[in-house]
Amino acid sequence: MPESRSFAATAGFALICVVGLLVPVLTDDQYQLDVAMRVLQLLLLAMSLHLVLSTGRLNLAHISFMGIGAYVAAALTMRFGVPTLPAALVAVAVAAVVALVLGLIILRLAGAYFFLVTFAFLNVVVLFFHSFFEDIFGGASGLIGVPNPDPITLFGNTFTFESRRSLYELTLMVFAVAGALLMRLRYSQFGLMCDAVRQSERVAAAVGVNPLRIKTVAFVTASSIAAVVGTLFAYSQKVVHYADFNIDAMLRLVVFVVVGGVGTIWGVIAGTVVLSLATELLRGLHAYEALAYGIIIVAVMLFLPDGIGGLARRLWEAR
């Protein structure tokens, strides 16, 4: 990847982390902290989705792994009394295993078929948490009242998570670490190989790159990070309900990513930040929000198919 682009992206990511640090300083309003938390979670979700997109596949079930992470962590904590950290680790492990098994089966499919399979899988997951093991997963009502995470003791200091602010700080920390990991991957030899696989699996194989392996590693990593977001979501939102992981939620995420521009990770970041904040502003005006969304998407697809990121890149190269 050309150095100039990685600098722009890293700078953008660092900027968001800095802004993130300033938010709790600037405001004490619970609602605004919640918005900031949701934006950070969405960002991590979008950035991990980008990892899969960089190998040339659109995983329409990405949000289902967030759901698996959320449900498993919450269920372990609430039904079985498992402490926070083990519950979260098990949740992510379960998601990773599911992703591995699923990925090995479906990643060999061509793009359009992969897309449809993941669409079906998303529905399977929603139905699973809605209708099966109701005593564990809460059935139609979902899981309500997820407790706060257990206190952590590090280097002699004990951190508790009883306030929104502390939950926000936890979210920010996880975002910084996982986000940095994703940025690092993007601009590394592995990231280059992902892009190569996306451009031509045939040529990649001819020069010794195993396309299935690259796609699977990306898929499992991205899904695991989605599961991490899921556990954060569970502990911060306090409610885990399958409607948060259905096709509507996933498509909203896809819109963020596509409007931002699938080609670049900072495009994805920009698109997510802009649109998720816009969503918060339009919250409550459901029909108008949907109408506005629809018009924006169609306009962007017609006139800016590379998204905001693509436009920015073209402007940068033309200067």
Next chain:
Amino acid sequence: MPGGGDLAAPGGAFSVVAGLKPAPTEEVILRLDGITRRFGGVCAVDDLSMRVSRRSIHGLIGPNGSGKTTTFNLIAGEIAPSSGAIFFKGRDITGSPPHRIARLGIARTFQATDLFPEFSVAQNLMIAAQLRAPMGFWSSVLRTPRYATARGKMRQRVDAILERLRLIEMRDMIVRDLPHRQQKAVALANALATDPELLMLDEPAAGLTHQEIEDIMSLYRSLCGEGRTILIVEHNMRTVMALCDRITVLNHGRKIAEGMPSEVANNELVLEAYLGKGGSQVRVRSRRERGVVQ
């Protein structure tokens, strides 16, 4: 030596005088045993058996549709034969996937798109070069010092190959913006970056000028000097006759002739295949007969 050879090593590639090349060895590096491939009712390759000697330049010729590219695809692992077996360095590679065959030491070029269009020339080669210095997910995450030195070495190898093929000035240009002829050169560079023992070239001379063809012929000879083997599909008869140690001729998927250029050139069946019935009346005089060489 092949596999461990470094194209950039001084005295390696350029120590061989252009125009002369060492004789091929007796050792068989590639062997096809009764390879057949059917597509529905059509038999694209029919009971093909063939041996390629190490350090030789082996030509594969025949009229359009005779099964040459299918044979390449079979060897490279993109498709599996309906029957028969393929051996590389004595090892059965029938049905192995393409990336594994590349790792074993076979590289190929394609007739059409064989590059990563959005990447620069250097980035294309960085992907191919990583075959000999594998690094993947964990090294990219952890960024050990080994990762940095390995990447540095890769960049050096890449630049050396680009120098040799006179592409160094366009190392940062995006490949899809390059003219076709240079794209072909990048494709060859890519194949070389995997440090292959067997190089399969699919019509590399198409669209080149006479001088350019002379240049790449001397390049191929020097590659053989390094210990590599070349299997080449080519339509340009002059190139084939001048370059190849041995030629296999296909028609309708079957082998109709095999041998040294002079033998093949005057083979009746070959002439018929290319020129139709009555073509066998035409006799091609070899370069020696024409007095071009002693």
Next chain:
Amino acid sequence: MTVQLLLQGLVNGVGLSMVYILVALGLTLIFSILRIINFAHGEFYMMGGFISYYCTQYLQTNYVLTIIIAFGVVLVAGILVERLIFSRLRANLLAGFIASLGLLWIMQSSAILIFGVVDKEVHGAFDGVVRAFGVVIAKERLFVIACCAGLIACFYLFLRTSRHGIALRAIAQDSDAAALQGVDVNRLSAWAFGIGCAIAAVAGALLAPVYFVSPSMGTLPVIKAFIIIILGGMGSLLGAVYGGFLIGLLESIAPLYFPAASVEMLGFLVVMAVLVVRPQGLFGNA
């Protein structure tokens, strides 16, 4: 379970199948000609239902006439949408899909803003039921079945025998070859899109008296239609018909024996299995 119940289930199933088949036919026609996965297809179905509602409610039109009006209006709307939006996105599959998503949101939210979210009732032309062999069928449903069957037959004949129909099938097989033969691919693609949407609208109008009309009525049928064409083979019209019957019957009979949630989940699992093992569908060719 008595035979009676089974028969009743079968009959209900046939009616449901027919409608799904219409929607699926439209979807697969669009996919085979234009190669786009049109998520907004269900909204044209919904549009048909609302046209029927609006005409009967405010313009006092005869119900049967509204079906024809729905076909015409949505035909024009579909052609416009194709010309304005999808024709520019032919090359990019992902962009086309995303755009269809945007279209879905535009259409659904417009319906909510114009008509509100409350379900609307539409009065059909037929009241009462017919009893035969111990099975009860509403006359309305018989009408639906008859219309669907008729429309499917017409559609089949059109594709087989008419000049334009054959041209459409040529485009579906190989659009470049068809263009070389003198087929105006752009114009026919627009018409194909329009017809596909119009068929869905007729389905919506036909079902309006049977169920309610609401802005979200298109979501379920389009998901069912996707399942049908994946099972039947995307781009295969006969596959859509067979798949439609399969799904419709399964849906009517399976809930008699199994819990509904399992049936739904099984449906999606079967879709996944088909896509992995036989992506061209049970009836399509590779």
